[in-house]
Amino acid sequence: MKEIYKSYLKDPNDAQFKKGMQQLRKRKKSLDKQFHEEHDRVFEEIDCLECANCCKTTGPLFTNQDISRISRKFKMKEEEFISEYLHLDEDNDYVLQSTPCRFLNEDNTCFIYDFRPNACREYPHTDRKNMYQIMNLTRKNASICPAVGRIVDKILESV
Numbered sequence: 001m002k003e004i005y006k007s008y009l010k011d012p013n014d015a016q017f018k019k020g021m022q023q024l025r026k027r028k029k030s031l032d033k034q035f036h037e038e039h040d041r042v043f044e045e046i047d048c049l050e051c052a053n054c055c056k057t058t059g060p061l062f063t064n065q066d067i068s069r070i071s072r073k074f075k076m077k078e079e080e081f082i083s084e085y086l087h088l089d090e091d092n093d094y095v096l097q098s099t100p101c102r103f104l105n106e107d108n109t110c111f112i113y114d115f116r117p118n119a120c121r122e123y124p125h126t127d128r129k130n131m132y133q134i135m136n137l138t139r140k141n142a143s144i145c146p147a148v149g150r151i152v153d154k155i156l157e158s159v
């Protein structure tokens with residue numbers, strides 16, 4: 001990851017950062033506009049191909065639809081795909097057996113980009129509705145995704 005991107009990452013347990021995020025939650029629905037505007041601005045500045053930290057360190061949940069779509073593309077049976085790539089976590093969700101994600105190419109592109117899991121499409125969730133409901137998740141994601149750290153910084157600076 002580029003050095004400048006590393007500098008955008010947050011410590012999710014930092015007291016001041018936590019307090020800032022709690023204050024943002026109080027803005028309820030008016031928070032969406034700020035998040036969505038900063039999301040668009042920040043993703044013009046940050047290039048995921050120079051980062052890939054989400055694919056290297058976390059990885060998505062795989063829904064039944066994801067499993068069915070991806071295994072079909074691989075011409076594998078779903079059970080084969082599961083046993084080769086996935087395992088059930090403590091919440092009974094299918095997740096990667098290991099990270100970095102095995103579908104991450106060396107140049108940080110995704111080998112299954114066109115049919116990747118829905119969670120990968122939606123990450124880092126900074127352009128969704130009712131952002132105030134996911135401030136804890138966003139705080140955690142700010143320690144993984146430099147774009148989230150940058151978006152949150154810009155919103156907090158404008159308070």
Ligand code: SF4
Binds near residue numbers: 046048051052055
């Ligand atoms: S979504 Fe965030 S963590 Fe993932 S590659 Fe893009 S900037 Fe990096």
Ligand code: SF4
Binds near residue numbers: 059101104111113120
């Ligand atoms: S499936 Fe693709 S986008 Fe999703 S974590 Fe793996 S490499 Fe990243």
